[in-house]
Amino acid sequence: MAVNLPTELLRTFAAVVDCTTMLKASSQINVTPSAISLQIKRLEEIVGMPLFFRDARRLTVSPAGQILLDYARTILACNDEAIETLKGERSAGAIRLGVVEDFARTLLSGALRLFSALNPDSRLSLRICGSRELRDLVQSNRLDLAVVIAGSDDPEIIAERPVSWYGDQDLVTRDVLPLALLEAPCMFREMGISALERAKIPYEIVVETASASVLHAAIEAGLAIAPRTGTFMMDNPAHRVAGLPELGSVGYAVLENAHISRGAARLANLLRTSLREI
Template sequence: MQVNLPTNLLRSFVAIADTGSIVRATDKIFLTQSALSLQMKRLSEIVQVPLFRREQGTLVLTVSGERLLDLARRILELNDQAVESLDSVGLNGPVRIGIVQDFGDEILSGVLARFIQLNPGAELQIRVGHSREIRELFATHLIDIAVYHSVERDEFTVAPARMVWLGDPRLADRETLPLAFMTKPCLARDCAIAALEGAGRPYQLIVETSNISALRVAVEAGLALTCRSSAFTGHRLPAVELESLSLPTYFIAVMTLPSAHAAITGLAALITEAIENIVSPPFDLATDCPIKETEDA
């Protein structure tokens, strides 16, 4: 009886073997610890031998595990070569995306669903985080597509976006502004605090969270003001004008690994298009100025 070794299990096995820890492997595979543990249990059941043993708190390969590791690398290499040689067909395999938190809801709800319809064999692995984290993951080839914010425009810029104050306009009249921000590092937070301190405007940080949904709830509930791009709220909240507290323009960039499958490059194009539609008002990349609508003659 022939036994098939699923490539997704082999990828997880290699990641755990390379890092020596299921916890550290989650950063490479983007699955939870429990999911990886179940995968390794399943793989051991398929090959019917133990693959790891625990030694002083670290997972160490058994003799059988060491033999499988070399074969797994060769299997995955051949698998990836086969997929890359068939650019004309849909993608079958992992697609690793890192995306800054502001765009998570908009991108996840539309573009990725459309991509899966075109590539039903694709396995989406999504990391939503802050810009620095996303760029570091891309630099080490742990993600195929990176969507992030930058203070400077470069060749990967797809749109500029104005930072805006968001929240209940009545809060702007308070002598001490109640504020809600993401935990550091956060580009919007840094820009907002620099503007406040430069203008000598008193403020109080009453909500600090690493969860973008929690931040959105706090702002929509009228607890505090925040500084984000207009994409953060999906245009549900109006921008708040704060005198002498102007904010800079920052930039949205999309990077794709040069060696990426054609379908992944196509997905990056879809994401770029979605971002251009989200940013409001639209901006001219050449001037960083809003594009004015013209009336038909």
């Protein structure tokens, strides 16, 4: 006998995961924390296993919960798409999106292509620039959405990734470390310089550019070493450098202005799902 997964329970489950607590989720989906607790318990009874590990302060998604989460997002997206299509409410109109260059290739070939295919009446305009500029553009209502890189302690992040050194390993043995950096302001620039200065490692900025593509080319050519994430380097471990100070991590976030359309909100959800997977 087939077992059905009620969409209202899946929506509550996804909200709790995204918000990290039932209290925060309650304000997002307008359901009381006690009702959320009952819904999660009911969903666990249906699947026959715990979806969270619980302690006094927080909820941690269980391995079974991680598996269900991917299916839940797909089911909810299909459900919402079907309802909107039947009602003639497909996401139409202009959507102004900003993206840092680190994500441009990945998102353009994945999430944005999928959104455009599902919503041919939508008109996407794209702005590629740095995270701080994108934040200003969203706050001033000149962009609807922005995909940015943020500090690991930023409450808006939805995924966290380690920062590593990339370049030619032989460059580490030089008396003065050659660096390739984006122009200020840049979070990776600040992280790299601070780490080297704390470790008292001499360095020289030999490539300084406003273009992430130029930075990537300088790393590939072996001209200098740069602090970046694996996403930027397309997860190529051959260029990861050892023997330099630890750099910590950064977070990925999707920012929305206060007046986004229904279509932009759906694109934001799709982008968040994509960022968790890259």
